[in-house]
Amino acid sequence: MSWLVFPLIITASFMLTWILRRYALSHSLIDLPNARSSHTTPTPRGGGVAIVLSFLTAVLALFHLNLLSSEYLAALLGAGSFVAINGFWDDHRDIPARWRLLGHFLAAFWALYWIGGLAPISIFGLIVDLGIIGYVVAAFFLVWMLNLYNFMDGIDGIAGIEAISVCASVALLHLLEGDSQIEVPLLLGCAVLGFLCWNFPPAKIFMGDVGSGFLGMTFGIFTLQAAWVSSDLFFAWLILLGVFIVDATLTLIRRLLRGEKVYEAHRSHAYQFASRYCERHLPVSLAAGALTMMWLLPVAFLVVDEKLEGIVGLLVAYLPLVLLALKFRAGDVEVR
Template sequence: MMLWFVLPVIAIASFLLTWVLRRYALARSLIDVPNARSSHTAPTPRGGGVAIVLCFFAAVAASFSLEILPLNQVAALLGSGALVAILGFLDDHGHIAARWRLLGHFIAALWALYWIGGLAPLSMFGVNLELGIFGYVVAAFFLVWMLNLYNFMDGIDGIASVEAITACVSAALLGWLHSDSNIVGPLLLASAVLGFLCWNYPPAKIFMGDAGSGFLGITLGIFALQSAWISSDLFFAWLILLGVFIVDATVTLIRRLLRGEKLYEAHRSHAYQFASRHYKQHSPVTLTVGVVNLLWLLPMAFLVVHGILEGVVGVLIAYVPLLMLALRFRAGLTESTH
């Protein structure tokens, strides 16, 4: 019951800290200036995602001290999240070569997997798939991809925040309906992001920055892997709930790879970026992501968690319209392509 009193406190703290960080960014000239590959049109402070990180860390540490969260979950979240956030913070303030960022990302992933216990055996069509040591490799690439795709998808006002909030609240609801477990972490993160969203909603007064987007990506990935140890269906539910970001980023990545483009170079060829230019504003796209998550992906995840749909089947059905939307809005194509 105390959790429901704590959540508003986290959101308020995040809101106030974001205000402080905005003033800091303005004073230090940490500004994203629009260029030909930007989706925004006005110079905007960046680095506000640090508020999410610090408020979430404080909440997780307090939960551990109150014996609400176990050591392995806390160590995985704080250790990997801190490394990714620090790398992002340094990159926001200067530049870190892509190879060193990627190395740091894999170290963070392996740290988390050490505490999680790797990839849990996944039940598919009545068969338990145990990957053993290879499961660590698969899970490490999953976490690094989640981290980077979240960074890629944080390109218009509010979209990364809305994705995190709706996915976390939906996962907490499903976890509660399933076993009343594994809901605390997602709710703490949703509250921290909510305070930041008040400043980031279109038109954004501050951007999340790499410190925030990368942190959100790996944290959501850790939540998904942690849930797999409770139930394979909960893991597949997380894949469904994060489907908008996974599908758009993956289709865009594949098409850019096929053209031989450098993946670390800035671009604006994601479906959501094409959509924001089509509608000439960010809010319709950001709101649509939230609506899709709640009215399509949450019901599909519910069917999986309650055994009405097989996990893999649920993911495929959930992703089909997302894939159609990604292709409709030309995910991964060049801007000159019609």
């Protein structure tokens, strides 16, 4: 595949975002600031459609070039499209939470049917094969990835910077291991980069549920697909996604322990407290990318290079993130 396709995808995503911004403005698809918002300016939403269309067009091209299997294509295209349509509709008019969740699980099981569920995972040389139960575990993982990405898309640029840093890190991992099969994550990173030009602080458009849900589901599929290649690569993906996984999961657990309604909007993630402390979004969004590239990538490399056991690497990578999230009060009660 020609490397010229990558700037082409960036350009396509950039132009599509510009068109979507004009559409959102003309149809009053605006996020208005409220007590639960981290922004203060009314901003158009729904720009994530550009990411979805650019990336799915690119993977279709990969399939026609025989660079992508039909099963992998079906998982990405089917689940991604369903989640994106669900999110697009929710961006236009709110869908009740129970119906959104049902849609999320349907998309998850669709993806799992094509990728074969949860692969057997090697932990200290012991092969853990959950069989049919693995489908249930993997479904909850995909739905949580979808929702946590939505929760973490709360300040300008953070979701895009996280996606690009993870995709770039995975591509670098493959290159360091002498594997040139980096097209799919790089294409996603390029699709996000075109959008990020408009979402970089101060944002001119938000990706909305259509974009954040799509990215969460897609990263979840990437992670589960990697497990079929090797357990080390599976753990590497989990490590690289650590900034979002740790903050969102720790916040959820602490709110659950207090008996709060976790499906209600809030501003108690660590990154939200940090952005209020800094009084700016940019330092926090850049910090998310820096943590991925400068801390999580080296640990992931040690795992993929078999210098570190996967589960040990995961714990080593996550421990400082947990401490950092607690320092910035992840899941604390917000005092107004």
